[in-house]
Structures are given as structure tokens and as C-alpha cells.
Amino acid sequence: MNVKTFRSSHFDLAVDTIGDADLRQLMRWMARVPRLTMDLETRRFEAAWADWLGVKHSVMCNSGSSANLLMYAALESAGRAGRKKVVVPATGWVTTITPAIQLGWQPIMCGSDPRTFGLDLDRLETILKKERPDVVMLVHVLGVPNDMTRILALQAKYKFEIIEDCCASHGSLHAGRKVGAFGCLSSFSFYYGHHMSTVEGGVVATSDPKLREHLLMQRSHGWLKDLPKADANRIMRRYGFDPFHAPFLFYTTGYNLRPTDISAKIGQIQLRHLNATIRRRVRNHRIYQQRIEGCVGFQHAHPGDVVSSISFCAVADSSRARRRIVEALDRYKIDTRIFTAGNLGRHPFWMDRYGRFTCPVADRLFDGGFFLPNNQSLRPDDVHAVCDVVLNAASKARG
């Protein structure tokens, strides 16, 4: 192994995107003693996010998980969830699925595609034919886009709503279009270690005005107060309320999932670095792909797609081989971790309700998947050094 290229520093999976200059900007704003609860800065951030993504609206909230919950809740209260049958992915994150269970929907788990680790689209079509679900929830796993062209063709044929969990895929592109701009709703997380951070935070994006109304109500107690005045007045007139009721008129059941204006201000500052961060993550991801081809498994995007990954997912041949590689990474102080959930259908929250879900790809991730660092602080040399360690350990594990 070429250890000369290896710096003995610690390569973290995640590093903070909020730097000193960002904090100083935040403090200058705070010195003006602004309002800190959700208000003008949140609306400014929402407009900037929608503009960045290329959709009409966005609704900020306090986490990516809350954003997922809001997507389900808004679809339901807008009357767009039908019989509440939803396809959910075996590979993704737990809160991609759990709001469906909490809200009493019927989740149908779909296995994972061997290349993208997103939805297995042959399997999806079988489910669509047999179960006629109303909604398909998908995750662009670790930034690798699903084949949205084919999913849109399936949507045209079988008629269902698409909701996209993009919590770890900011800036990835399918057919030149950002993920999150395909479904009727899409969610993003701004937690530490993601492409940008608002400390805790998330957002839902949509171009559908009715869904936006429902997101706004679901985010704040189910009240009308956050709707544009004309929309609130329209509903008030429909129910015969006089305007004095306006602040506390509850149209639907809802939550309190609001962000603060502090998070929104940080979000505006962070958004200025986002494209540069994405460029570095895309570059690093490509280096990993080129270097470790044939040594360990990894995700392959649809030709021409751009992958802005949050971490690079590698897959060893077996749990034993993974252990050998992980030990080598530990020796060189390279942060690694199990591939998030692997197969979500093998976790108690799912198995205890619906039985164990098996799928060859998700099971392979469960047994052999692990993360390699990709973040904006890593230079090409760093990524090459990590690859050297993996290549060396994988060949020893085989030999």
C-alpha cells in the first residue's frame, strides 16, 4: 500500500458545514435583536430553497424526519392519500416509513435495486399491479438517484402520488434535473453532517399550491394563520367565520413542527456554500468509484446522473470481509460505520408488525455494507488514501 500518500489525521464521516464566518454572520444578525421564532427569515429561506431546487414552494420545519411526517400528513389532509396504501423502500431511513405506521396507513415494503439501492422497479411494478397503492415513497439512497424517468412512466400507467425522501441527496441530478423536483412533495434534512446544516432542520418542497396549504397547516397546529391571507379568507368564508377568529381557527389536525428564525437565518447563510459543497462531494464520489471498482461493491447511478453523496457506501463480500476492512480503517483512524439500516424490514419496528422482510440486495447491505467518508473537507488525496486502505484490506480479506 502506498502509505506515503496517507496523512495520519482522522478522516471523519461527517464534519460541520457551519464555519466561523457563518457564525460571525449569524452573530451580526443576532446583535440586531431580531425576532427568533418563525417569521420573516423562515419565509426568506423557503423562497431561496424553492428557487435553488427549481420548484414553486417550500415549507421549512425542524428536521428531515418532520419533513417526512409532513409529507404524509399533508397528502392525507389534502385528500390525496386515497386508501392510504403506500409503497415504502427496504433501504433508506426509519422515518421514511414510520410516519405511515403512526398515521395508520398500510405500508407495503419494496426491495432494493442492485445498482442504485433505491426501489427495485421490477418489483415495484409487480406491487403496483397487484396492490394498486395510492402513494410511492422513495429514497435516493445516500445521494444516488432512483431512475425517475422509469418511475414517472410507471406513474403515468398506474396513477399514484410520488413522494421523495431527499434527506441525504441535496444536489444529485437525474436526467439533468435535481432530485426533489420529481414528486409532488420532497423532503430534505439539514442535520449536522448533511450537505448543509441548520443545526437541526428540514424542508418540504412542492409546486402544488393545495399541498403547500396543507403543509403550512400541518406544521402549525392545523391552524389557518400561516396561509396566505386570500386562502385563509376563502376557507373562513366557506365555514361562515368572521375575521376576528382568524388567529385561532383550526382547519385540520396538525402538529407543531416549526423551525425557528435562527435556523432559517443559518439556512440562508449555508445555502450560499451549498453548490461548492456539492461539487466536492460529486468529485470525491467519482474518485471512490474509479478506485474501488472490482474490489468491493458500491452503488451505480443511472448513466449520466450526478451523485452528490452524503457518504460513500461500500459493500464487502461478507460480514467477515467487512470486519477485516473496518479494522484496517480503524487502524488508520478513518471513520466508518455500518450502512445505516441495511434492510429496514429486518428491524424490530417492522418485523414485530409485518414479519421479517427479505430482499437479496437489502440483505447484502445489512450484512456487508459500510460507509466511507465523503464530505466537503476531503481533498482528492484524502480520498485516494482511504481507497488505498480499503483496497489493501479487501485483498487481504480475500487472500
Ligand SMILES: Cc1ncc(COP(=O)(O)O)c(C=O)c1O
Ligand atoms: C434518507 C433519510 N431520511 C430522513 C432522515 C432524517 O433526517 P433528520 O435526521 O433531519 O430527522 C435521514 C437522516 O440522515 C436520512 O438519511
